[in-house]
Amino acid sequence: MGKDEFVIRAMKDDEIDIAIAWAAQEGWNPGNCDAKSYVIADPQGFLIGLLNNEPIAVISAIKYDDSFGFIGFYIVKPEYRGQGFGYRIWQAAMAYLSGCNIGLDGVVEQQGNYRKSGFELAYRNIRYQGTFTSELLADKAVTFDGTVCDVDEHQIQAYEKPFFPVCRDDFNHQWRVQPNADALSIVNQRTTTGYGVIRACEEGYKIGPLYAENLDTAKALIDALLGKVTAATNEPVIAFLDTPEPNQDAVWLAESLGMTKVFETARMYTADEPDLPIAQTFGVASFEIG
Structure with a gap:
């Protein structure tokens, strides 16, 4: 299998714990029992990127209805950053929420990139x-x-x-x-x-x-x-x-x-x-x- 065999799909329920664990490693301090609430918000809205079946990227794209969605949990494993995998899963999330007004809470270092994707600052x-x-x-x-x-x-x-x-x-x-x-x-x-x-x-x-x-x-x-x-x-x-x-x-x-x-x-x-x-x-x- 080659480097390009990167698959993006909706997470299974138990895989949401991967996103929560990675968020904890990033210092975002998630709740101990958040996963069930997040699944209820949109069962199809959590995406995982697998390289040769290894989870290396996650993102949430919660589609609350046809008018509004919210992006979060945008994380790539550190050793795979800078190789385009994050951008590919980002594109998948944006495509899933196409037609919606999309919200997010952007960390400081990513805010410039979000502006390139059409996001505008509302407040801190x-x-x-x-x-x-x-x-x-x-x-x-x-x-x-x-x-x-x-x-x-x-x-x-x-x-x-x-x-x-x-x-x-x-x-x-x-x-x-x-x-x-x-x-x-x-x-x-x-x-x-x-x-x-x-x-x-x-x-x-x-x-x-x-x-x-x-x-x-x-x-x-x-x-x-x-x-x-x-x-x-x-x-x-x-x-x-x-x-x-x-x-x-x-x-x-x-x-x-x-x-x-x-x-x-x-x-x-x-x-x-x-x-x-x-x-x-x-x-x-x-x-x-x-």
């Missing part, structure tokens, strides 16, 4: 990291309107819809019920005013999505979500929050909690930026699929 996302204890959370507690509650499925589906360009109820449901996650909402006079999920990752915990009508509600959700973890572990917890930079309340909140910047991406689209409530988005769900 910034990953913050911090360490929390029960005592620290108690010291920084805030007063807010409403009550922290377990999630009501019907209410949360309706609440979440405006925060993403198209419907993805099945993914959202699986994201909050995965075995390593907790989901909470804040309800004020029977109206949902905030919602968040925390899940265990390769390192620590990620909070996302985190949606709230104002700063105090977002802070109360962070306290409650982290409180679930610190109560269970009874030790300091490392947590991450991926904030959209245009929401300056989100940036201020992360920094006021003593969190520091550790990573950034550029949210980019091939067509117009979707009209989403960024001012109420304090944490995005996933850099990998939006």
